[in-house]
Amino acid sequence: QVQLVESGGGLVQPGGSLKLSCAASGTIFRIPAMGWYRQAPGKQRELVAGITSDSSTSYADSVKGRFTISKDNTKNTVWLQMNSLEPEDTAVYYCNAGSGSTWPRRYWGQGTQVTVSA
16 A cells, blocks of 8 residues: 655745655555645645656646656655745645546645745
8 A cells, every 4th residue: 555655844934945745655666646735724625736757747827936846756755845935825735646647646645734924
């Protein structure tokens, strides 16, 4: 069973940066796609950024130019570099990973809280 463990969340001031990490365990195979979702209170969970095995990336319009997703295929690890953070980025961020062609994939992490506040 694949397990995803996130780290790197926390409290940051507006304009600051954070880097989230997600490491997958429980498989010897390369996980084709990994990404990040977020869910703010009272809102639906949304795809923030995703990356596939051919390094194709996709981003939510609200984070384009501020967030960067990257992946180490050999370690089944994905990162999300978040710059110029805004209070609207406050949410629980979830790692999502698996095979297939559409988001979300099969496996979810437990989530990490990101709070952007002065």
